[in-house]
Structures are given as C-alpha cells and as structure tokens.
Amino acid sequence: MKVHVLASGSTGNAIFLDFTHTKILVDAGISTRRIKQSLAALGTDIEELDGVFITHEHRDHISGLPTMTKKYNLPVYASPYTWRAMYCRDVIPDLCCQNLSENVTIGQVRVEPFSISHDAADPVGFRFYHGSSKCSVVTDIGFVTDAVKEAIALSDVLVLECNHDLDMLENGAYPWHLKRRIKSNRGHLSNVDAAWTLARLKRKPNMQVFLAHMSKENNNPELAKSTVSAILEEQGLKIGSEIELHITYPDRTVSSNF
Helix, strand or coil, X not given: CEEEEEECCCCCCEEEEECCCXXXXXXXXXXXXXXXXXXXXXXXXXXXXXXXXXXXXXXXXXXXXXXXXXXXXXCEEECHHHHHHCCCHHHCCHHHEEECCCCEEECCEEEEEEECCCCCCCCEXXXXXXXXXXXXXXXXXXXXXXXXXXXXXXXXXXXXXXXXXXXXXXXXXXXXXXXXXXXXXXXXXXXXXXXXHHHCCCCCCCEEXXXXXXXXXXXXXXXXXXXXXXXXXXXXXXXXXXXXXXXXXXXXXXXXXX
16 A cells, blocks of 8 residues: 655645555646646556546645546546535536545445545545555544544555644734634644644554645644654654654655555
C-alpha cells in the first residue's frame, strides 16, 4: 500500500491510494491537469484510477470533478445528500455518479465510509482495507467522537486533520464568526485535538500519520508537527518508531509506503 497526499489544505485536497492492482483517489479538490501530472510523476495514468471517493461537497474537495468526469468518465462515489449539495452536480455525467453505501468493494479493496462532524450535507471519513492493511482518511472534522475513534483505530496509515493552532486562530485576522465556526464541533480540528486523538487511539506498531488540511493563516507545518510530537512524547509514545508523522502541503506531494 502506497499513500500519496497530492494536495492538502484550504486551496484543494486530493489523496492517491495505490494498492498495486487497485488505485483510488480520495477527493478531487485540485485541477484535473494537476491531478494527472501528479499521478504521472508517480508512474500512474489518470485513466488507471478505479474510483474517486468524495468526503463532502465543499469546493476544495470537488473542484476537479467536472473536468475529470467529462474527460475520463471515472466512477465517483458520494452519499446521496452530498450529490444533491454539490455545486457542480448538473455538469457531471450521470454515468459517473455512484451512490455511496455502507461498504463498497473496488478491485481488491473494501471501502467503508463513516460519518463525521462537519458543516456539510453528509460528511464522511473513509477506511480502506486491503488484505491485512488498513488506511483511514478523516479531515474536515470539528470533533472526534468515540465512533470516529473506533473507525480509525488500528490503522496502518492515517490521514488526520491538523488544521489550526488555537493561539494563532484566536489572535489572527479572521472575523469572529469565522473563528467560531472553525472552533465549533462542526468546524476543524486543532493541532492539540489531533494530538490527543492520536494519543488515545488504539494503534498498531509503527503507525504512519499524515498531518493534513493545515490552515495557511492559522498554522504552519513545523508548529503542527512539534505540537503533536510534544503531546505524544509526554504520553510516552516514541516518534519515528511507534508513530511516524508526515507533514502535508497544498502544493506538493507527500508519500509513504507501507
């Protein structure tokens, strides 16, 4: 299993999961041209994708869908409520629109969505099972419930939101209503909350974690990593052996093999 975060952040999100004989894209919030170029750099043609799975309808997760579906007729999986809420649904070919169910089997991979807390129509995270390996994706989440913790427990690879530093958000230039939205249970996960989620999670040895969806205005990669690392180390976890942290970016691919 190879996980490639092609882009992560408020300007666009896309994750490529390569299970050798099954290739999956999670979200398509960047241009089709960029997705195609990023995949080509990894030795994969965009036509090789077996499916695209959408977490929710916000533009930074779906802006590439109209061109991608028109040019390549790829199957796209989203919940019925998410399809209805999409700004671009009318221009996506009906043939490409697949309704997400409790579980979907794509090639050698079983995909299970799970509900998350965010200000969207029907937002979900995903867990992907391939043989004995498990990869989970959960970004754009305001609050990590016990059900979400159970869903992402024992993941070999986890893409987890690490959106903002609380002090930077509080003292930043955002208007109060936007700060309140971000901090709400239907907003975004802070560095500290992400760290405590990891600290309290049932884990396999050497879990790979991508710190994702960082705010450009209210966070920075090194601060996010240092905050998470400090809390995990205080809880007795060894960074680099028990948990390996990977920083993600809006403008470059970050990869990990498992």
